[in-house]
Amino acid sequence: MAKATKKQALGRGLSALLKDPDNDINSAQDKNADKVVGNIVELDIEDIEMNPFQPRTNFNEETLRELASSIRELGVIQPITVRKLAFNKYQLVSGERRFRASKLIGNATIPAYIRIANDQESLEMALVENIQRQDLDPIEIALSYQRLIDEIKLTQEQMSERVGKKRSTIANYLRLLKLDPIIQTGMRDGFISMGHGRAMINIESQVDQLEVYEKIISNKLSVRATEALVKNLNNPTEVKHTSEVNELPKPIKKGIKEFSEYFGHKIDVKLAKNGSGKISIPFHSEEDFNRIIKLVKSAK
Known part of the structure; x- marks a missing residue:
């Protein structure tokens, strides 16, 4: 039967x-x-x-x-x-x-x-298949590469063989993960391209990264213009002129650094001769503005 x-x-x-x-x-x-x-x-x-x-x-x-x-x-x-x-x-x-x-x-x-x-083979298949797609944003691809390294224990050389990409291409994607999370989100949402991100990777300070990012958004800078901006930031061709910031007392300079790190933006401070001054906190979107408000409220 x-x-x-x-x-x-x-x-x-x-x-x-x-x-x-x-x-x-x-x-x-x-x-x-x-x-x-x-x-x-x-x-x-x-x-x-x-x-x-x-x-x-x-x-x-x-x-x-x-x-x-x-x-x-x-x-x-x-x-x-x-x-x-x-x-x-x-x-x-x-x-x-x-x-x-x-x-x-x-x-x-x-x-x-x-x-x-x-499970491991399933994860590897899903990640490799995902990387091959044409409609993924650069950060999504970078995160997939990182998971292949962290969870499957693949080297960049092994990944190159698995996905059919040059090792240098894989390395370029992985470097994007060194950018400030706000910039990564901007790339995922299409505000900037991978070319903009690659240009900003060469900026060590995340505060400076965010300052450049804000200039890209507000001035609609091209990748070439961004590369020039980063080059001038990292290798100034002339001694910086004495600015209001350079004339600030040391305690205020220290405070600017702490403010910038707390808010995730480079804070601008202007000091008048009589000792009064103004603090400016930049933001690049409504979501970012709401984030700053929450930080201010939590500091009360």
Whole structure:
């Protein structure tokens, strides 16, 4: 009776084979594994869980709806990739946008490649596949590279082989993570490009980084103009003229440094001859302004 059931399951195709407990496949060595692993199988969406190792965190709702509309008309052209966890249970490895879009339009099934992988292999597959995407921001790519180093213990040379990128390219992305978090957020949100970020990497002080960042935003500086600004900051061609800041008493200079570090911006202080003065705290967005207000309130 069991043999007849197996025959019937094989006759119904790969999807039916996977739903037969007598043919449960948990490793590449199991019977019929070659019929499933590496092949496209139509899986029930409800049998697939999200990947906790997914390196991508930002999903544009508008483009997701556009993809859903395309899937409604043409179907899923490129199958997702999943790994088998247990009988009738799978975990997404790559293709989360296609998966989300398919659920959005109420599809019950989705074409998938089935892999058998452990947690580390699943994470590596998800990270490498994510890096290959064309619509990621530079910080997202840099964070994926960093996770390959921290969690998979890959060297930059090994990563170069895995993702097909030059070692110098990988190093350039990783260096972006040295920038102030505010600048990283600006890059992720599209206020500045990777070229702007690479120019600012050469500024050691994060306070100076933020000052240059604010000038880029307010003056809409190009990458070339930013590079020139950074070059002049790091290698001034002439002795700085005596400014109001240079004439400030030492206690006030020390206070400026402490203020700047606290607010995350280079604070400007102007001192009049009679001893009175003015403190200016710059901000680059409404969100940044609200952040500064919270800092002021918490200092009370």
